[in-house]
Each structure stands twice: as structure tokens, then as C-alpha cells.
Amino acid sequence: RSTDVSVHLTPDGRADALAAHPxxxxxxxxxxxxxxxVDFPAAVRLIRDSDPAAGPVAYAQQQDDCLRGEYAAVAGDVDAHVPWASEALGCLPEAVNLWIGNACSVTSFHKDHYDNIYVVLSGEKHFLLLPPTEHHRLHVRDYPAAGYVPVEEGEEVPELKLEMEEPERVVPWSSVDPYPASPEEMAAQVSACPLYFKGPRPIRCTVRAGEMLYLPSMWFHHVSQSPGPNELTIAVNYWYDMQFDIKYAYFNFLRSLEIKDSPLENNDDAFEGELEEKKD
Known part of the structure; x- marks a missing residue:
């Protein structure tokens, strides 16, 4: 009997991302x-067939040490850890996750409190990277939390609607969409997030099958993907718990600052505003 696994369903392939308030x-x-x-064959079928124009987009992205949990039957097919990373970081990975998707799945800008070793097995992953010092350029704001739920229960491929969480919960998240779908949306993004769009470009990195990326903790990253010959993008990542040391203290200091009277509003050639400590 096939093992049941978790698939994450969204209307457009953007899980853990900003959406229109319902x-x-x-x-x-x-x-x-x-x-x-769903069982694993059904999960693969849902992922391969995902198309926002025809129904929800499925993505296997259960971030709870899932390779050693619900995918334990295949965990032995990859290394349990990355020896050089374990030696350099002084510990074994806290979690090892398996990711299976197609070209429709996109991960919005965010950061993790883990040192991340990202290994692509099939297809390609396309990263935009910004260091923690660029926090102010991501226009992080508090947004109310919501979740997609089926319009009707019982369907394997359900129509989804967005419901706000009760009681209300807020999530700090980047307001930046680096790839708006239309010129009008691009203009709105540039207006709302000038520090990102008019500042230095992020690092662009493509990780291909058989390659590995070291992503330091608290680096902001946006991820899109291209499938391999099997119509899937498959990756494994190793999360090593970060050290909450001076680096973490420095990041919190940066986060406590905000841009005041940024000259970007009046001067497209200026990239720096005055930093002023937030008054909580």
C-alpha cells in the first residue's frame, strides 16, 4: 500500500504568500x-497536472523534517546529512525536507532561522537572494493571516476559497513581488516598494540537478523553478539550526530601524534614506 503524503494546494502556486483580502x-x-x-501516486499526478487555469496547484512542501517522516521509505536514497556542512556548522541537520513541484509553484521572499543546504535532484531552482542587511528593502509589513479551504469538501481537486483566521493573527511578510504579472502591477509594485525596485539588484542564482546551494540563515530568498524531463522539480534541503549570536542581535538591530523621509520619493538616483529607530 502506498504511503499517504501531504500536498499543499493553492489557486496560483503561491503558498505562504500575499493575496487579496477576501x-x-x-x-x-x-x-x-x-x-x-493523498497517497504518493495521487500526489505526483496532482503536481504534474497542476495548472492555475484548470484548478489548484499542488506542491509537496511539508516543512517538518518530512523526508525522515512521511517520506522515510525513500530517505535512504539520499545522504542523511552533508558532511562538510555538519563539520563546519558543528551539528547535524535539525530537519531534512523533500520538495516536489512543477513550474507553477513559487515561493515568495522570506527568510529562515536555519543554515540551509539546498540540493536539486531534478529540474532547476531559480533563487533571488538578499542578505539580512537589506531587510529594509523588502518592505516587511504585518498582514492578517488567512488560509485556503475547499468550497466543497470531498473533491480530490477542490475549488478553493480564502478564509481569514479566527481569532485574528498577523504575520510579518515582505510586500515585494519581484515578478509582477502586468505592467500595471509592476507600476504599483515600484510605487509601493521603491527601495527594492530602485536599489541594487538581488543576487540571481540557478541551481541545477546535481548542484547544491548553501543559503546562510536569515538571508532573504525568493524561489521559482523549472521542471526536469520527468515534468517535476525535485529537491532536498538540510536545515541546520542557526546560532543566535551577534549575527542575530545585529539583524534585530537592523529590523528596529526604519527609513524616514527617503529621497527615493523625489530622486530616482538616490538609494539611501535616513535611518531612525522605531518607537514601539
């Missing part, structure tokens, strides 16, 4: 995927 026109919220348990 109750307040013009506002946005932080939207989480609907998670459904």
Missing part, C-alpha cells in the same frame, strides 16, 4: 495553502 477590497493578507493527505 473581505476588504484593495487590502492584502498572508495566505497559507490548503493541506491534503
Amino acid at each position: 473581505r476588504r477590497p484593495g487590502a492584502r493578507c498572508f495566505a497559507s495553502a490548503h493541506v491534503r493527505r
